[in-house]
Amino acid sequence: MQKILVIGACGQIGGELTLSLRKIYGGENVIAADIKDEHPMLKGTGPYTTLDATDAEATKALVEKEGVTDIYLLAALLSATGEKNPKLAWDLNMSSLRQILDLGVEKKLKIFWPSSIAVFGATTPRDNTPQKTIVEPTTMYGVTKYAGELLCQYYANRYGLDIRSVRYPGLISWKGEPGGGTTDYAVDIFYGALKDKKYSCFLSEDTYLPMMYMDDAIRATTSLMQVPIENMKTHMSYNLSAISFSPKEISEEIKKHIPEFTIEYTENDPRQAIANGWPKSIDDSAARADWGWKHEFDLSKMTEVMLENLKIKLEL
Numbered sequence: 001m002q003k004i005l006v007i008g009a010c011g012q013i014g015g016e017l018t019l020s021l022r023k024i025y026g027g028e029n030v031i032a033a034d035i036k037d038e039h040p041m042l043k044g045t046g047p048y049t050t051l052d053a054t055d056a057e058a059t060k061a062l063v064e065k066e067g068v069t070d071i072y073l074l075a076a077l078l079s080a081t082g083e084k085n086p087k088l089a090w091d092l093n094m095s096s097l098r099q100i101l102d103l104g105v106e107k108k109l110k111i112f113w114p115s116s117i118a119v120f121g122a123t124t125p126r127d128n129t130p131q132k133t134i135v136e137p138t139t140m141y142g143v144t145k146y147a148g149e150l151l152c153q154y155y156a157n158r159y160g161l162d163i164r165s166v167r168y169p170g171l172i173s174w175k176g177e178p179g180g181g182t183t184d185y186a187v188d189i190f191y192g193a194l195k196d197k198k199y200s201c202f203l204s205e206d207t208y209l210p211m212m213y214m215d216d217a218i219r220a221t222t223s224l225m226q227v228p229i230e231n232m233k234t235h236m237s238y239n240l241s242a243i244s245f246s247p248k249e250i251s252e253e254i255k256k257h258i259p260e261f262t263i264e265y266t267e268n269d270p271r272q273a274i275a276n277g278w279p280k281s282i283d284d285s286a287a288r289a290d291w292g293w294k295h296e297f298d299l300s301k302m303t304e305v306m307l308e309n310l311k312i313k314l315e316l
């Protein structure tokens with residue numbers, strides 16, 4: 001019987017991932033943990049505990065007490081927030097991963113840890129970025145993600161640790177709140193469109209970035225954790241792709257539903273420089289071949305679902 005611990009369960013991915021894992025494995029078998037108070041979306045769905053992701057002793061005690069077999073480690077500082085406090089980004093992102101990898105070896109745990117398109121930098125080919133390519137991240141977030149990938153690969157090769165990982169693109173959802181990412185405009189734009197019929201975008205109109213609707217990202221995560229380990233041909237993180245669009249393209253899609261919607265573009269936002277170093281689109285053929293990954297949501301389906309559900313959530 002699997003006993004799962006989700007660390008960072010109140011974050012952008014953690015909330016929805018916890019709910020999905022609880023559907024698959026049963027509410028009581030998925031312990032949600034975060035340094036923050038329990039997110040309202042999790043209340044009443046299963047056990048919750050507060051935990052500092054960098055506290056190795058507390059994590060070990062929890063794993064022993066609950067007989068945890070699988071850990072999903074999602075606690076991290078993202079790209080834009082990480083640039084405001086690079087030291088904290090390194091400390092949080094790396095020490096949390098390192099302690100979970102050590103615990104994983106000691107207790108023979110199965111681990112999921114997310115990487116990101118932020119591992120790529122200005123020297124990477126930007127169109128259809130390959131799985132294996134030049135990797136020179138320019139943000140501290142990207143540096144921690146690439147260092148983390150190498151660390152995961154090392155632990156897999158050296159200790160036989162079962163560690164699995166994907167490079168998430170920008171994630172879009174109406175349920176949780178994004179926090180501190182460069183791709184977050186693609187969530188904020190829906191709030192602007194519904195509440196004010198306008199949006200001021202911090203990226204330029206032709207900035208293409210790889211994106212994904214959250215349901216696809218969650219399904220990718222839970223299915224990667226279920227594939228036989230022999231299927232996995234890499235212990236680095238898998239490229240993962242769904243859609244790629246620019247602020248102009250998503251605004252035009254929104255206009256199909258809200259014709260009066262307008263968008264303007266602000267200049268000199270530091271997030272533009274981050275986006276300029278990231279891929280425009282991703283080649284995820286390795287994930288598709290090794291474990292059958294396939295996205296379901298395209299731009300128009302995602303826009304429809306976002307507007308429909310956010311309207312209800314915002315009581316508009």
Ligand code: SER
Nearest residue numbers: 078079116181182183
């Ligand atoms: N969504 C993340 C960010 O923008 C990318 O992994 O920082």
